[in-house]
Amino acid sequence: MSRRARPAARPDRSEGFFRRLFRSRSLRLQLLAWVVLPLAGLAAVNLWTSRDSAFATADLVTDQMLLGSARAIAEQVSMIDGVLDATVPPAAIELFDTGDRDSVYYRVETADGRLLTGYPDLPLPDRAGGSDAAYRGQALRLRSYSHPIVGAGAASPIVVTVGVTTAGHDAMARRLWFTAFAQQFALVLIAGLFVLIGLHRGLAPLLKLRDAVRSRGRTQLEPISIPGVQSEIRPLIDALNAYMERVRAQMAVQRRFVANAAHQLRTPLALLSTQAAYARREAGADARGEALLALQESTQRLARLAEQLLTLSRAEPGSRRPRADRVDLAEAARDVLANLAPVAVGRGVDLGLEADAPAIVSGDGTMLTEMIVNLVDNALLYGRTGGSVTVAVSATRSEAVLVVSDDGPGIAPDEREHVFERFYRAAGTAEGGSGLGLAIVREVAENAGGSVRLADGPAGGGLVVEIRLPLARD
Amino acid sequence: MRLLLVEDNRELADWLARTLRQAQYTIDVVHDGEDAEHALAFGEHALVILDLSLPRLGGLEVLKGLRARGDRVPVIVLTANASLEGRVRGLDAGADDYLAKPFEIEELEARIRAQLRRANNRAEPVVACGDLVLDTNTRLFRLAGEPLVLTPREHAVLEQIILKAGHTVSKAMLSAAIYDFETDADPSAIEIYVHRLRKKLEGGNVRIVTLRGLGYLLKAEE
Numbered sequence: 001m002s003r004r005a006r007p008a009a010r011p012d013r014s015e016g017f018f019r020r021l022f023r024s025r026s027l028r029l030q031l032l033a034w035v036v037l038p039l040a041g042l043a044a045v046n047l048w049t050s051r052d053s054a055f056a057t058a059d060l061v062t063d064q065m066l067l068g069s070a071r072a073i074a075e076q077v078s079m080i081d082g083v084l085d086a087t088v089p090p091a092a093i094e095l096f097d098t099g100d101r102d103s104v105y106y107r108v109e110t111a112d113g114r115l116l117t118g119y120p121d122l123p124l125p126d127r128a129g130g131s132d133a134a135y136r137g138q139a140l141r142l143r144s145y146s147h148p149i150v151g152a153g154a155a156s157p158i159v160v161t162v163g164v165t166t167a168g169h170d171a172m173a174r175r176l177w178f179t180a181f182a183q184q185f186a187l188v189l190i191a192g193l194f195v196l197i198g199l200h201r202g203l204a205p206l207l208k209l210r211d212a213v214r215s216r217g218r219t220q221l222e223p224i225s226i227p228g229v230q231s232e233i234r235p236l237i238d239a240l241n242a243y244m245e246r247v248r249a250q251m252a253v254q255r256r257f258v259a260n261a262a263h264q265l266r267t268p269l270a271l272l273s274t275q276a277a278y279a280r281r282e283a284g285a286d287a288r289g290e291a292l293l294a295l296q297e298s299t300q301r302l303a304r305l306a307e308q309l310l311t312l313s314r315a316e317p318g319s320r321r322p323r324a325d326r327v328d329l330a331e332a333a334r335d336v337l338a339n340l341a342p343v344a345v346g347r348g349v350d351l352g353l354e355a356d357a358p359a360i361v362s363g364d365g366t367m368l369t370e371m372i373v374n375l376v377d378n379a380l381l382y383g384r385t386g387g388s389v390t391v392a393v394s395a396t397r398s399e400a401v402l403v404v405s406d407d408g409p410g411i412a413p414d415e416r417e418h419v420f421e422r423f424y425r426a427a428g429t430a431e432g433g434s435g436l437g438l439a440i441v442r443e444v445a446e447n448a449g450g451s452v453r454l455a456d457g458p459a460g461g462g463l464v465v466e467i468r469l470p471l472a473r474d
Numbered sequence: 475m476r477l478l479l480v481e482d483n484r485e486l487a488d489w490l491a492r493t494l495r496q497a498q499y500t501i502d503v504v505h506d507g508e509d510a511e512h513a514l515a516f517g518e519h520a521l522v523i524l525d526l527s528l529p530r531l532g533g534l535e536v537l538k539g540l541r542a543r544g545d546r547v548p549v550i551v552l553t554a555n556a557s558l559e560g561r562v563r564g565l566d567a568g569a570d571d572y573l574a575k576p577f578e579i580e581e582l583e584a585r586i587r588a589q590l591r592r593a594n595n596r597a598e599p600v601v602a603c604g605d606l607v608l609d610t611n612t613r614l615f616r617l618a619g620e621p622l623v624l625t626p627r628e629h630a631v632l633e634q635i636i637l638k639a640g641h642t643v644s645k646a647m648l649s650a651a652i653y654d655f656e657t658d659a660d661p662s663a664i665e666i667y668v669h670r671l672r673k674k675l676e677g678g679n680v681r682i683v684t685l686r687g688l689g690y691l692l693k694a695e696e
Contacts, residue, residue: 266554269576271486277579278493294489 028199036192043184047177050184054176059141062169063130066143069095070160073106074147077116077158084155086116092162100168105135110155111146122163132166139166205229209237221248260423261309264434268302301434308436311370312422315443322447325365326472329372329400330355330393332365336372337391343380350388351380359393359400362472363448371444374437375404375465383408383462399450399468407462416454438465445469475590475633476500476651478519480510480536481552482528490523493579498613498629499586502654507531514540518650519547521589523582526553526564534567541568548589550582587611594637603639604694605678608632617678624674627652631667635682635692644689 018037072092078085086108096104107118125131125142133140140163148157205226212224223241275298279291337353344351361368372391379389383406392403411419418424420442423435438452445452450469457464477494481487482505491501502519504510507528514522514536522540526533537549548571551564556574564572570592571585587610591599601608605618615622615632624632630652635643645664652667653659668690672682679695 263554266556266575267483267486271483271489273576274486274489274493274579278489278496281493281496291489294485298485 027203028196031199032192032195035195036188039191040188043188047181047184050180051173051177054173054180057176058169058173059130061172062141062164062166063143065095066130066141066162066164067145069093069104069106070143070145070162071147073108073162074145074158074160077108077147077149077160079149079151082151084110084116084149084152084158086158088117096164096168098168098171100171102165102168103138104165105140105163107161109159109161110152111157111159112154114155116158118161122161124159124161133163135163140164141166141169202230205233209233209240213240221245221251257313257422264305264423265302268298268305271298272302305434305436308374308434308440311367311374312436312440312443315367315370315440315447323364324362326360327363327365327368329359329361329368329402329469331358332369333372333391333393333402336369336376340373340376340380343377344389347380348386349380349383351376352388352390353392354390355393357395359395359402360472361400361448361450361469363469364444367444368448371441371467372402372404374440375402375467378437378465379404379406379408379463382406387462395471398471400471402467402469403464405457405462405464407457407459410456410461410463411454419454420452441465441467475520475630476502476518476654477586478510478513478522479503480505480507480513480522480528480533481525482506483525490579490582494583494586495626497583498626498633500630500652500654502656505529507533507536510536511539513655514545514547516650517545517547520593520651521586522547522549523586524549524551524569526551526555526560534563537564537567537569548593550585550589552577552582584611601636601639603636603692604680606636606675606680606692606694608636617675617680620677622674624671627663628667628671628674631664632671635690639692642685642689642691647689 018033069092072095073086073088076087076089088106088108092106093104096102105119105122107120107122108116110116121135123133123135123140123142125133125144128144130141130143133142142161142163144159144161146157146159149155152158205228208226209224209229212226221244223244224237226237229237272295275291275295279288279295282288282291333353333355337351341351376389376391383389387407389404389406392401392405394401394403419438422439424439425435442452445467448469450467453466453468455464455466456462475498477499479487479491479494479501481490481503484505487503487505491503494501502513504513505528508530510522510524510528510533511531513519524533524537528536533551533553537551540547540549549569550571550573551569552573552575553560553564554575561572561574570589573582573585587599591597591610596610599609599611601610606622607616608614609616613629613633615624615629615636631648634648634651645661648664649659649661652664668682668684675682681693681695683691683693685691
């Protein structure tokens with residue numbers, strides 16, 4: 001087993017801030033990031049375009065003012081006594097007095113290039129409408145206006161050019177832009193706030209669910225019910241409830257088993273107590289010895305019952321780590337038979353093994369051995385005294401087959417399904433059985449991916465138990 | 475005193491019967507509900523010890539059937555189901571007492587004695603007739619203060635007679651009380667037991683009187 005390089009839960013330091021934010025473990029942070037960051041991006045793009053439009057608006061307004069100013073100047077130009085007279089009205093200049101300390105320059109020329117008044121070196125706009133220019137180290141916005149003068153001949157029309165420095169223009173653009181900026185900022189802020197409120201409200205059922213799960217007692221497994229839960233969270237609660245239902249069912253099975261086990265221990269304990277009482281009161285040495293011997297046998301059987309209960313609880317799925325030992329059933333059967341041979345001799349049973357080739361299966365070795373012990377035990381216990389019990393192990397192409405047959409009374413077909421139930425004992429069966437043997441056999445066989453089948457013996461009598469287990473893959 | 479033990483675990487039944495026989499009871503043992511019904515039909519038992527989980531016919535059904543027939547024989551229920559519900563069901567079905575497995579034999583015996591006492595309408599554990607005293611707890615007879623040594627059969631006969639003191643006890647009743655199902659009842663043997671008992675009672679002031687055609691009566695001499 002190689003260890004994983006790094007637990008996934010810890011964010012990599014080399015990951016960027018945003019990556020970490022989007023992968024954040026907090027649902028709130030994640031959703032906030034997913035909503036606010038794209039919104040902020042859109043707002044930035046929007047701000048960039050609104051900056052342009054703010055400047056365009058400022059240009060337009062300034063150009064209109066320049067045009068107004070140029071018109072006012074041009075309208076004051078008149079022919080007085082055949083001479084063109086240009087008097088600049090103060091209003092044309094004061095128009096620009098917006099508190100931004102802008103300087104205004106003008107230049108009035110005749111069509112034939114004669115300067116009537118103003119700054120002769122003021123540049124002319126390079127296109128109709130307004131244009132930007134530099135003058136005396138300052139940025140200017142310029143605009144020209146041509147105005148016909150009646151009776152001026154070749155001097156008409158005159159061209160009035162007005163330029164203004166850009167402080168007022170820029171201030172106006174900034175004001176326009178700042179308003180847009182403030183609006184966008186407020187928009188993102190409000191959106192973020194609503195996301196948080198929405199999340200808080202939306203997550204409330206989830207938090208309630210968390211509290212409901214956390215506050216439960218260790219054994220409280222009733223379904224959780226949270227009113228007003230969203231359709232997205234409903235499946236989570238349903239899954240949780242289904243899971244608890246499964247745990248509850250499993251616990252009920254366990255409880256029944258424990259209750260049943262305790263119940264099954266009561267009668268043997270009563271027997272022990274009675275035998276001990278009998279021995280205690282009996283004065284005759286023989287009768288006393290008999291009682292003590294019986295007491296000893298009862299104790300051994302009780303120990304065997306306890307052992308079987310333990311085996312059964314171990315055979316339950318999930319109670320032991322699954323194992324995949326390579327087990328040779330022929331070998332295991334040989335060991336079991338060697339151990340049980342004295343019991344067979346004691347009952348006068350002819351116990352035999354038929355196993356020529358290994359049959360290797362994959363599973364829990366201890367449990368598989370326990371399974372064979374229970375099978376042979378049963379055959380010895382319920383078979384005929386002085387009869388025969390045969391264990392045969394063989395292998396087909398894909399399966400190992402273990403067959404235990406006896407020549408006892410067998411099991412009636414309508415009881416065959418019941419005998420696998422725990423503590424079930426077929427009617428009229430001999431004393432000493434616990435009713436657990438075949439339950440263990442089935443549990444172990446099924447855990448190893450196999451099956452159990454009961455059948456009549458070849459001659460019609462007796463019982464044949466056939467276990468089929470998949471062969472281990474090489 | 476003849477008791478019926480109904481218990482499906484043969485070994486437990488066997489050893490319980492042995493232990494109770496040690497205590498001078500006559501015991502019949504059956505292992506399933508149907509056999510229990512047959513045995514109870516005779517009405518010969520002074521008390522029934524009944525396991526509830528029986529094959530063929532459950533103990534509760536046996537008990538209900540018994541009470542439905544109007545039989546008031548004391549029944550001590552013996553079961554591995556010690557839950558409250560189980561006890562309540564047993565008592566409701568007509569059990570007089572309830573004992574959960576595993577139990578101490580002493581407790582079972584004490585409960586048997588208590589039930590028998592109640593069945594004979596006695597509060598005192600000691601029954602006396604003249605010099606003859608039976609302590610139903612120890613089940614020992616004393617005659618004029620001295621322990622009376624009796625064989626089990628003699629004990630059973632004398633017990634029947636003293637418990638019915640003042641009434642005649644028929645030979646059939648004695649026979650039913652002392653022979654279990656396995657023993658061939660021999661009415662003439664009763665006469666032998668009574669004869670022996672009379673001899674053993676000679677030192678005291680009680681007599682067993684024979685009422686011909688009716689049975690026996692225990693009488694204290696004035």
